Amino acid sequence: MPTLNGNSLSCEEILDRYGPLVYRMAIQGTGSVADGEDVAQEVFVSLIQCDPRFADETHLKAWLIRATANRCKSWGRSPWHRRTVPLEEARQAAPPPETGGTWEAVAALPPKYRWPVYLHYIEGYTAAEIAQLLGCPRNTVLSRLSRARAKLKDALKEEWA
Amino acid sequence: MNSKDYRSTLGGVTPSPAWRERTLAAMEQAQGQKRPSRKPLAIAATAAVLAVAVTGGVWLSGRTEVDPDGPGTARTPEPVVTPTPTIDPEWIYFETFSIVTDPSQLMGNNPTAGRLEELTELPVYENPIPTEDQQRVLLNHLAEELGCTIAETDWSPGTGEETMGREPILEAECTDGTQLRLRGVYSLQIYDSPDLAAVTETVRSYLIYNDMTPEEMLSSSNIPPQTSQETLEDYAYTGESMPTQATFLLDPDATLEEQIYSYSFQRMEVRNNSLTLYLQPGASVGTYPLRSPDDALDSFRSWDYWGSSFTYHPEDAQIIFVSLEYDISMGQPYFQPVYRILFTQDYWDMADRMFDGVDPSPFMGVGVAYVPAIDPKYQDEVPYRRYFNDGLAHHIPEELA
Numbered sequence: 001m002p003t004l005n006g007n008s009l010s011c012e013e014i015l016d017r018y019g020p021l022v023y024r025m026a027i028q029g030t031g032s033v034a035d036g037e038d039v040a041q042e043v044f045v046s047l048i049q050c051d052p053r054f055a056d057e058t059h060l061k062a063w064l065i066r067a068t069a070n071r072c073k074s075w076g077r078s079p080w081h082r083r084t085v086p087l088e089e090a091r092q093a094a095p096p097p098e099t100g101g102t103w104e105a106v107a108a109l110p111p112k113y114r115w116p117v118y119l120h121y122i123e124g125y126t127a128a129e130i131a132q133l134l135g136c137p138r139n140t141v142l143s144r145l146s147r148a149r150a151k152l153k154d155a156l157k158e159e160w161a
Numbered sequence: 162m163n164s165k166d167y168r169s170t171l172g173g174v175t176p177s178p179a180w181r182e183r184t185l186a187a188m189e190q191a192q193g194q195k196r197p198s199r200k201p202l203a204i205a206a207t208a209a210v211l212a213v214a215v216t217g218g219v220w221l222s223g224r225t226e227v228d229p230d231g232p233g234t235a236r237t238p239e240p241v242v243t244p245t246p247t248i249d250p251e252w253i254y255f256e257t258f259s260i261v262t263d264p265s266q267l268m269g270n271n272p273t274a275g276r277l278e279e280l281t282e283l284p285v286y287e288n289p290i291p292t293e294d295q296q297r298v299l300l301n302h303l304a305e306e307l308g309c310t311i312a313e314t315d316w317s318p319g320t321g322e323e324t325m326g327r328e329p330i331l332e333a334e335c336t337d338g339t340q341l342r343l344r345g346v347y348s349l350q351i352y353d354s355p356d357l358a359a360v361t362e363t364v365r366s367y368l369i370y371n372d373m374t375p376e377e378m379l380s381s382s383n384i385p386p387q388t389s390q391e392t393l394e395d396y397a398y399t400g401e402s403m404p405t406q407a408t409f410l411l412d413p414d415a416t417l418e419e420q421i422y423s424y425s426f427q428r429m430e431v432r433n434n435s436l437t438l439y440l441q442p443g444a445s446v447g448t449y450p451l452r453s454p455d456d457a458l459d460s461f462r463s464w465d466y467w468g469s470s471f472t473y474h475p476e477d478a479q480i481i482f483v484s485l486e487y488d489i490s491m492g493q494p495y496f497q498p499v500y501r502i503l504f505t506q507d508y509w510d511m512a513d514r515m516f517d518g519v520d521p522s523p524f525m526g527v528g529v530a531y532v533p534a535i536d537p538k539y540q541d542e543v544p545y546r547r548y549f550n551d552g553l554a555h556h557i558p559e560e561l562a
Contacts, residue, residue: 037177102167
């Protein structure tokens, strides 16, 4: 089982503590609740199989965030997924949260912009924390947030504020 | 307004009980099933971009053949035989490195290239924490030398020995809009100058003539010091080049120890319309024995290295180039020699890093790891620091504990 600070984590603990984060992120990343649920489940199964040891909570969250982002990326280009689960159908079956178009606009951003926006606005991380989570310089996060806001402004025809 | 909508709706989404139940069952079923090994992600892609050989201390790439007698010659590393590592793709994205089109772009013109074995000991210098008054005297002197008239200043105290803000900062705005930032008493940054080219020439003159008396400058028997240059170049995710052009004093007849001193402390750098002049350090606190380059490489490979570059698999890294310099980054308790190790990993995939619309094929990742060169027995006496993203950038096994 994965360990945090040397202490083994149970499956229940993992889901209670980190389920909402991964679940929301997967829905944001795949564009649908149905796909997001599948991705989120894969991430937690992968966590159990990898059996990693984490020095602290940031380390663990960083792993989950990176794993979710990677799986969302590969999910979209999976031949099986493209053949069997058309995105629109999945959306109709389980619609995403109603946010007046903002959720869709964020979902449409390229991943490098989408995840800083998601982590900042939904999970409340600072640019420095996002830098740590995504393993890039803080200035890169800031420039991506800035560019993302400009793209969202264009998409939504109003200031992203 | 829309960010509030976004936050209040998606932020309130929680997993359904049915999903939790299914996921819990899948996790419990997965217990004991070890993830299968996976080959590095991008070996084939990287191989297409690079034809890499580390042979006899010379880095060869598909584009540039480095002159074996030129500055690109490194110490002789062991031929690299890299076993196929087991790489967890989730970790790879946390690895950080510089983006280049050829590794030689980060080699520079370091005088120790190919001569590392000549060095057995080097002095360590103080990095004193000045008072506000000491900084004001120094900044006034430097502004006068540069022909700047200070209009207003702002002083910030240091934030403590253990932080990257160890030393105080004195900033000044000049009447022509030029901004000056004096960090401790070891570096002066000059930016927003209306004529950077003119300032660069002035600073270059200061670098050359600062140590000469007026009599020496007028004497025909005194030859001004020579300078040398190096360009270090990396790229942004946009593919935009970000060169650093450095000028430093170089006396070809001086000892290697003197050449390293000048390379590190009698130096100016221009990057992104900003110029940094490095000032000479405080008194020497002693001369310390050096660890060997091989010992430094062992330290890197066994997870004891510093820097903004980071890899989870230093043991598998391909070593490109090793040089030695004094670390002049911020927050140093002492200015001391460090080995600078350039390395790469064959699984780094540029397609994952570059922005949309940027062709990743010309680019590759090169990491820069720093290992203190002072014999580890003495490192408690002269502790080493290096910072990144507001924190200590020390990579040790405890990161994986």
